[in-house]
Amino acid sequence: MTIQRISTGIQGLDVMLQGGLIPGRVYLVKGAPGTGKTTLAMHFAMAGVENGEDVLYVTIEEPAENLKVDMSKLGFNLRDPRFSLIDATPTAERYVLITDFFEEFAGNIEKMTDAIKRQFQERNYTRVVIDPITMLKLTATKEIDYRKAFLSFIKSMMRLRATVLLTSELEKTDIEEYLVSGVIELKAFNAGGRLTRGVRIIKFRGSSFDGTIRPYEITDRGIVVYHDRMISLP
Structure with a gap:
């Protein structure tokens, strides 16, 4: 039986995932600041837009206007009508689509869940990005x-x-x-005195995958993953 796949928008990463992500599931991309998590998430979102899908993107850390400027330099069109952007950053003067204040929205995962569910009453989104969830966890008063x-x-x-x-x-x-259902990790290494970036799939339920750390670059057209190369560490 062939498992349906959807593209991450990054060809080399799709190869590592044996064809892409399994739709209808939740995935995590983790990595230190500057490793390209937002760029990867935007590749995923724009791949949906290019496929004719409605996409919902929630930015909790980077203001929407900054995101639009930075991502446009990589060739991403955040003004496409199929792309809905929610600015839930603490510096936002207004909140696109959602009327909750930042403290209520980004500081409370239940309110965020309810707010997203309300958006589905207006449009049938097939892809959702929350970038990042870090603050939701840091502001939680009790771990349980x-x-x-x-x-x-x-x-x-x-x-x-x-x-x-x-x-x-x-x-x-x-x-x-x-x-x-899956975890993708982005890492930066100091290899021979130069910065090397590597992507590794830690977990991918329902499918085999390439668990080798593969090199990637952040170029002027976004992320390029070299699925046929390996990182040589000292």
Whole structure:
């Protein structure tokens, strides 16, 4: 039986995933600041737009206008009518689509879940990006409450049948890694005195995958993953 796949928008990463992501599931992209998590997430979002899908992108850290400027330099058109951008950053003067204040939205995963579900009453989004979820975890007062809320979020997204991509800057993402269907890690190494970036798939339920750390570059057209190369570390 052939498993349906959807593209991440990055050809080399799709090869590592044996053809792409399995739709209707929740995935996590984690990595330190500057490793390209937002760029990867935008590749995923724009691949949906190019496929004629409606895409919902929630930015919690980078203001929407900055995101539009930075991503346009990579050739991404964030003004496409199929692309809906929610600015939930603390510096936003207004909140696109969502009327909750930042403290309520980004600081409370239950309210974020409800807000996203409301958007599905207007449009049938097939892809959702939340970039990053880091602040949602850092602002949670109790770990047990966050765990319950995150589990509820996963179940809600799966009921909506959307493919969801979360990003995180936290190295330790225990509950998130346990509950999501797949984890992609972006890392930066100092190899021979030069910066080398590597991508590794840690987990991918329902499919085999390439677990080797493969090199990637952030170019003027976005991320390029070299699925046929290996990183040589000293």
